[in-house]
Amino acid sequence: MELAISNATKFFGKKSIFKDVSLTLKTGEIVAIFGRNGCGKSTLLKMIFGKMKGNSINILYNNEVIKPSEIIKEQIVSYLPQESFLPKNLKVRDIIPIYFSEEKKQDRIFYDPFIAKISNTVTGKLSLGELRYFEVLLIAQMDHQFMMLDEPFSMLEPIYKDKVKELLISLLDFKGIIITDHYYNDVFEISTNNKLMHDGKLYNIDTVNDLKDFGYLRK
Numbered sequence: 001m002e003l004a005i006s007n008a009t010k011f012f013g014k015k016s017i018f019k020d021v022s023l024t025l026k027t028g029e030i031v032a033i034f035g036r037n038g039c040g041k042s043t044l045l046k047m048i049f050g051k052m053k054g055n056s057i058n059i060l061y062n063n064e065v066i067k068p069s070e071i072i073k074e075q076i077v078s079y080l081p082q083e084s085f086l087p088k089n090l091k092v093r094d095i096i097p098i099y100f101s102e103e104k105k106q107d108r109i110f111y112d113p114f115i116a117k118i119s120n121t122v123t124g125k126l127s128l129g130e131l132r133y134f135e136v137l138l139i140a141q142m143d144h145q146f147m148m149l150d151e152p153f154s155m156l157e158p159i160y161k162d163k164v165k166e167l168l169i170s171l172l173d174f175k176g177i178i179i180t181d182h183y184y185n186d187v188f189e190i191s192t193n194n195k196l197m198h199d200g201k202l203y204n205i206d207t208v209n210d211l212k213d214f215g216y217l218r219k
């Protein structure tokens with residue numbers, strides 16, 4: 001399975017965010033996108049998901065053209081947005097069945113030891129880390145062949161960052177994943193391909209040193 005993005009260009013008014021960006025994601029890959037605050041990482045993910053209109057974007061799904069507006073409808077990509085997306089007034093245990101009707105899938109989340117502890121809490125009262133972990137589990141359980149995660153490690157305590165890393169690796173037999181996160185060490189542990197968005201372009205990155213050369217990390 002392959003998702004190939006090309007010619008992605010976005011302006012906000014006259015301000016150019018990125019131009020003619022390309023990216024390929026295959027099953028078994030974790031493609032990391034690094035980049036400084038405001039460089040356009042979230043914007044690119046939103047354009048792929050069809051949630052934000054770009055000036056241009058071409059998407060091929062297994063070599064067939066697909067419009068961004070069909071990505072949600074055809075359930076091709078699941079997406080964890082940077083901002084929380086769950087209703088605040090429902091308990092954790094009442095949210096799980098909204099997302100999954102299959103009992104087996106519900107149980108995988110219910111019986112996660114950490115979720116079991118917070119299952120009676122309304123999401124509005126969860127800590128930011130608790131909420132993020134729950135959201136990552138929900139998105140990761142979906143059947144979509146591709147997944148995009150915008151800052152999945154944000155606010156997570158180290159043990160739960162490790163659990164998320166294990167979970168993502170375990171999905172690679174049948175998923176391709178894009179991650180953007182400033183916790184570059186955690187991302188580097190699991191990523192198969194690394195990119196840096198810089199001055200409106202996507203560059204290939206091999207090592208943490210490359211991130212220094214581009215000024216994303218201090219030398």
Ligand SMILES: Nc1ncnc2c1ncn2[C@@H]1O[C@H](COP(=O)(O)OP(=O)(O)OP(=O)(O)O)[C@@H](O)[C@H]1O
Binds near residue numbers: 035036038040082
């Ligand atoms: N709706 C909007 N209108 C105008 N400008 C916007 C809008 N949304 C984002 N921007 C601008 O586009 C640029 C890219 O934003 P984006 O959120 O994609 O950055 P990012 O790389 O994800 O940053 P971060 O690492 O801080 O999450 C920023 O300069 C931002 O201010």
